[in-house]
Amino acid sequence: MISALFYGYKISIDVLIDMKQFNNKNKKDKSSNLSVAIGIILIIGGVLSTVSPFNSILSYAFQKDYTEYDNNKAIKVLFIGNSYTSTHPLDILLMKISLSQKNQYYHVYSESNTQGGYTLSKHWNNGSALNDINKKKWNYVVLQGQSGMPLIGKNRSAFLKNAKKFDKEIKRSGARTVFFATWPYQNSKTANRLIKGNIPTDYNTHYRGIQSIYGKAAKTLNASAVYSAPLRHTAPKDINLYKEDGSHPSLAGSYLVALAFYKHLFSITKFDENTYIPSDLDKSVGKRLIKHVEDFGKK
Numbered sequence: 001m002i003s004a005l006f007y008g009y010k011i012s013i014d015v016l017i018d019m020k021q022f023n024n025k026n027k028k029d030k031s032s033n034l035s036v037a038i039g040i041i042l043i044i045g046g047v048l049s050t051v052s053p054f055n056s057i058l059s060y061a062f063q064k065d066y067t068e069y070d071n072n073k074a075i076k077v078l079f080i081g082n083s084y085t086s087t088h089p090l091d092i093l094l095m096k097i098s099l100s101q102k103n104q105y106y107h108v109y110s111e112s113n114t115q116g117g118y119t120l121s122k123h124w125n126n127g128s129a130l131n132d133i134n135k136k137k138w139n140y141v142v143l144q145g146q147s148g149m150p151l152i153g154k155n156r157s158a159f160l161k162n163a164k165k166f167d168k169e170i171k172r173s174g175a176r177t178v179f180f181a182t183w184p185y186q187n188s189k190t191a192n193r194l195i196k197g198n199i200p201t202d203y204n205t206h207y208r209g210i211q212s213i214y215g216k217a218a219k220t221l222n223a224s225a226v227y228s229a230p231l232r233h234t235a236p237k238d239i240n241l242y243k244e245d246g247s248h249p250s251l252a253g254s255y256l257v258a259l260a261f262y263k264h265l266f267s268i269t270k271f272d273e274n275t276y277i278p279s280d281l282d283k284s285v286g287k288r289l290i291k292h293v294e295d296f297g298k299k
Contacts (some may be wrong), residue, residue, distance in 0.1 A: 004087030031290035068221070069092050073105075075265060076136060078175075079112035080129045084182050085116040087243070088254035089262065093278070097262050100276035106266050111136075119146040119155070120162035129166075131172050138295065141170045142226075144180035147247060150209030151201060160217055167221045178264070179225035180257075181214035183207075202281045207233070228257050236291055239285055251281050252289060259293040268296055 015080065046142030053244070077094065079085050091110035098108035113129045120143060123129040133141055143166055149155040167177045184206035210229050217226040232241050232253065241253035250256065255278060262268070 013170075023106060030179060063072070063075060074107050074109040075140070076138045077108055077110040077261075078132055078138045078263070079110065079114070079142045080123055080132075080134070081112070081114050081122075081142070081180060082118040083116045083248060084147060085112055085142075085144050085180065086116075087248045088251050088278075090180075090254060090258050092135050092295075093255060093258035094261055096276040097258055097271075098276055101272045107264070108262070109154060113203045115299065117146065119149065119158065121158050121165060124165055130169060131164075133169055133279045136171065138170075138175040139174075140178050141166075141175050142178045142261070143167075144182065145213075146181055147185070149215045151206060156209075156213050157271070159213060160220070163217045164221060176259075177221060177223035179214050179223060180261075181220050181225050181227045183208055183229040184210065184240075186242045188272070224264070226257070226260050228260060231256060231260055231293070231296055234296065236288055239288065251278055252285060255286065256283060256289050256293065259290060260296075263293055264295070 007111050075098075077091070079091050085091075089112060090274075091112040094108050095171075096108050098106060101107070111132070113123070113132045115126070143163060145154070145159045145163075163179075170177045180218050184203045185201070187203065190217075207229055210225065214225050214227065217223070233255060235241060239252050240250055241256065242248070243250050243253075259271070275285055275290055277290075
């Protein structure tokens with residue numbers, strides 16, 4: 001619990017720094033009292049971010065700083081997923097990366113609809129994700145399934161069924177579907193704790209299952225996908241991409257995926273020299289991850 005509170009506090013400090021920079025640049029007329037009030041709210045939000053579903057609420061609060069970028073010049077991206085997307089909000093990381101690029105053509109405005117442990121089936125039945133798809137003229141909608149789904153036959157079938165339903169609505173709205181293919185659990189111990197039943201749960205089986213099911217969905221629906229498993233698998237081994245639970249992404253893990261999404265959306269080969277790196281991530285680690293994403297896929 002103490003570590004969770006500290007983690008939430010660290011998130012809040014990062015946000016406060018960004019808020020201060022944003023206010024100094026764009027809102028000089030705001031009073032200091034208002035800044036203090038916002039700061040207190042974000043400190044509380046940082047603590048609550050360690051508990052689902054508050055991470056989704058916090059992600060929405062972050063977006064308030066970026067509404068001015070919701071314009072015709074920005075590529076608009078909606079993420080639909082669960083805590084793999086929201087642990088370190090990918091929509092926010094993606095926006096910050098995009099805003100640090102000199103060429104404004106490559107700027108992104110993004111939001112997310114996430115709930116802890118949610119499958120695409122739960123998102124479909126809930127209805128709020130569908131409402132979000134239709135509330136704005138998105139360019140891309142990113143679909144992320146539940147982490148253990150590729151290991152269980154009936155869950156794979158449900159994923160494909162609901163991916164097809166979402167894809168139909170996404171295309172009807174004028175957007176394009178992108179799949180966020182996740183990664184295997186760190187080891188069998190983690191998998192056995194999270195997956196119940198007599199099924200294979202080793203890293204390699206999980207890895208192949210993820211690549212197979214997301215590849216099938218993308219091919220069947222004529223969609224694209226960001227495959228994070230091979231990207232993580234080939235990343236520098238001294239960089240820990242997992243949180244302590246062996247399932248969710250560390251900050252480095254989420255940052256790596258956000259970089260991969262940016263590269264995927266714009267087909268870039270190189271990031272700007274001053275590309276955003278989260279303040280809680282060692283800059284040398286951030287630069288190595290940027291280089292890894294740049295080099296990934298090159299022959």
